[in-house]
Amino acid sequence: MSLTTEPDSRPRLKALRAEGVWQGQMKTRLQVRDFAPFYTGEPERVGGDDSAPTPMEYVVAALNGCVAVVVETVAAELGLRIDGMRIESEATMDRRGFLGTADVTPHFTQLTNRIRFTTTEQPERLEELQRQVVRRCPALNLVQDAGVPVTLDWSVEEVRAS
Amino acid sequence: MSLTTEPDSRPRLKALRAEGVWQGQMKTRLQVRDFAPFYTGEPERVGGDDSAPTPMEYVVAALNGCVAVVVETVAAELGLRIDGMRIESEATMDRRGFLGTADVTPHFTQLTNRIRFTTTEQPERLEELQRQVVRRCPALNLVQDAGVPVTLDWSVEEVRAS
Numbered sequence: 606m607s608l609t610t611e612p613d614s615r616p617r618l619k620a621l622r623a624e625g626v627w628q629g630q631m632k633t634r635l636q637v638r639d640f641a642p643f644y645t646g647e648p649e650r651v652g653g654d655d656s657a658p659t660p661m662e663y664v665v666a667a668l669n670g671c672v673a674v675v676v677e678t679v680a681a682e683l684g685l686r687i688d689g690m691r692i693e694s695e696a697t698m699d700r701r702g703f704l705g706t707a708d709v710t711p712h713f714t715q716l717t718n719r720i721r722f723t724t725t726e727q728p729e730r731l732e733e734l735q736r737q738v739v740r741r742c743p744a745l746n747l748v749q750d751a752g753v754p755v756t757l758d759w760s761v762e763e764v765r766a767s
Numbered sequence: 768m769s770l771t772t773e774p775d776s777r778p779r780l781k782a783l784r785a786e787g788v789w790q791g792q793m794k795t796r797l798q799v800r801d802f803a804p805f806y807t808g809e810p811e812r813v814g815g816d817d818s819a820p821t822p823m824e825y826v827v828a829a830l831n832g833c834v835a836v837v838v839e840t841v842a843a844e845l846g847l848r849i850d851g852m853r854i855e856s857e858a859t860m861d862r863r864g865f866l867g868t869a870d871v872t873p874h875f876t877q878l879t880n881r882i883r884f885t886t887t888e889q890p891e892r893l894e895e896l897q898r899q900v901v902r903r904c905p906a907l908n909l910v911q912d913a914g915v916p917v918t919l920d921w922s923v924e925e926v927r928a929s
Contacts, residue, residue, distance in 0.1 A: 705902065746913075
């Protein structure tokens with residue numbers, strides 16, 4: 606029961622925070638810490654000016670960034686060398702959820718995450734990588750835990766000559 | 768069974784897509800449609816260069832933008848006048864989930880969303896607004912459906928003289 610044998614029995618809490626000021630016309634100015642502000646917007650079809658990605662597009666993009674962080678972390682732990690990653694996520698929404706006109710989820714009805722790795726590692730070694738990323742990636746687990754069917758399409762695009 | 772009486776019996780599917788290219792050092796360059804690219808990063812503590820918000824900070828920020836869109840939409844439907852909104856979300860993560868060192872969720876252990884409205888509307892009318900936003904907001908439902916305890920702290924900050 607010593608801390609040495611159970612070093613992670615205590616929560617390691619981390620706080621996240623973002624501020625926003627609504628600008629009207631479906632647009633919001635957002636700020637995280639001292640970084641440059643950015644905006645979410647909506648297409649003209651729903652009353653926006655189409656000047657920025659939608660909030661849920663930001664979520665899909667953030668998922669790409671999150672998966673990359675966990676891949677980089679787990680690859681280092683496993684001693685895998687990854688030379689490059691192109692990551693693409695696609696999701697589908699049924700707008701009736703947002704419109705309130707049908708009893709369907711307002712968020713994703715499915716999400717597909719594709720990664721094309723540049724690596725000389727063997728596919729079997731990438732399987733263990735994927736297994737751990739699926740278990741540990743915050744954004745991926747948020748979507749999975751929300752009941753969204755998630756498809757992973759990960760493959761080696763290019764084996765860099767070493 | 769005519770389309771006139773059941774206009775929303777058919778799914779209204781919308782596709783969302785984001786691309787990313789991993790830059791190394793926990794950083795990813797992200798692109799949505801033709802908008803300017805943006806980056807997710809990580810603090811130096813976990814191997815990043817702290818040059819951009821983390822992926823999960825983007826998720827928290829996107830939630831602010833998403834709630835604003837749905838508030839604006841529902842307020843228009845209900846005939847409520849909202850003159851301003853300041854929106855802040857705070858979430859907590861237990862880093863052991865990401866680290867893989869304990870069997871805890873890698874995403875949010877709680878999330879609080881605060882809105883300060885500038886409006887002359889009575890608080891009772893804002894209750895119906897909140898009820899519908901909670902049901903229809905994509906990002907809020909993603910977090911709620913993932914089992915994250917969500918606290919809403921919405922109040923009128925300023926009643927603009929009309």
